[in-house]
Amino acid sequence: MRRRVIAGNWKMHMTCSQARDYMSAFLPLVADAPDDRDIVLAPPFTAISTVADIAAGSRVQLSSQNVHWQENGAFTAEISAEMLLEHKVKYTIVGHSEPRKYFSESDEQINHRARTAQGHGLIPIVCVGETDEQRERGEAERVIRRQIEQGLEGLDANKLVVAYEPIWAIGTGKTCESPEANRICGLIRSWVGATDLVIQYGGSVKPGNIDELMSMSDIDGVLVGGASLKPDGFARIANYQEA
Numbered sequence: 001m002r003r004r005v006i007a008g009n010w011k012m013h014m015t016c017s018q019a020r021d022y023m024s025a026f027l028p029l030v031a032d033a034p035d036d037r038d039i040v041l042a043p044p045f046t047a048i049s050t051v052a053d054i055a056a057g058s059r060v061q062l063s064s065q066n067v068h069w070q071e072n073g074a075f076t077a078e079i080s081a082e083m084l085l086e087h088k089v090k091y092t093i094v095g096h097s098e099p100r101k102y103f104s105e106s107d108e109q110i111n112h113r114a115r116t117a118q119g120h121g122l123i124p125i126v127c128v129g130e131t132d133e134q135r136e137r138g139e140a141e142r143v144i145r146r147q148i149e150q151g152l153e154g155l156d157a158n159k160l161v162v163a164y165e166p167i168w169a170i171g172t173g174k175t176c177e178s179p180e181a182n183r184i185c186g187l188i189r190s191w192v193g194a195t196d197l198v199i200q201y202g203g204s205v206k207p208g209n210i211d212e213l214m215s216m217s218d219i220d221g222v223l224v225g226g227a228s229l230k231p232d233g234f235a236r237i238a239n240y241q242e243a
């Protein structure tokens with residue numbers, strides 16, 4: 001069975017002291033979670049060290065929210081794989097729709113980030129997904145396929161997570177219906193041609209819809225934004241039981 005990966009993306013939330021409070025509430029709630037799943041938190045860079053220290057020896061693993069493709073250098077505001085590995089970071093989110101939208105990240109840049117991540121032993125979580133307008137114009141599959149083909153070029157599908165995050169479902173409370181999310185995840189799996197590829201769904205995941213989402217055949221995990229900010233709610237998500 002493919003590994004389950006339940007990840008919380010804190011985005012630009014949580015100071016170090018807030019992260020400490022979160023972790024002391026969260027860790028006891030996930031201590032007995034089943035072994036079939038990785039429980040992952042992606043704090044902002046400033047809180048990674050704090051969360052890593054508290055999470056050591058627990059069920060929680062770390063992700064970053066980005067990684068640069070160069071080893072080091074004059075890249076203001078970026079972060080290198082080596083800097084992340086020092087804090088035992090395991091995953092790194094690349095190609096999220098927010099940097100795609102606000103910083104015009106291209107599929108080529110995303111691919112460079114993901115390749116460098118894999119080269120250092122980090123597992124990239126490569127995000128793909130269509131806008132509302134693209135879905136209404138019937139372009140969703142074409143857009144996602146292009147993101148997959150360009151973003152995943154040259155990557156090892158066994159050391160990778162793909163997150164299908166329809167942009168219209170992010171932070172809107174409008175979850176993609178489970179069968180439709182599952183259909184797109186199945187298409188992604190067939191385009192990549194790797195039966196073992198771990199594929200997440202993301203977009204308004206919450207305690208009330210996690211069990212149904214995780215019972216879908218092609219959904220192996222979730223990437224959670226808003227609902228990962230509350231330790232009890234995210235613990236319920238991490239402790240999901242298939243419907």
Ligand code: 13P
Pocket residue numbers: 009096165169170171172173202203204205223224225226227
């Ligand atoms: P929400 O769960 O807040 O919709 O955010 C999803 C997301 O962008 C996770 O990366």
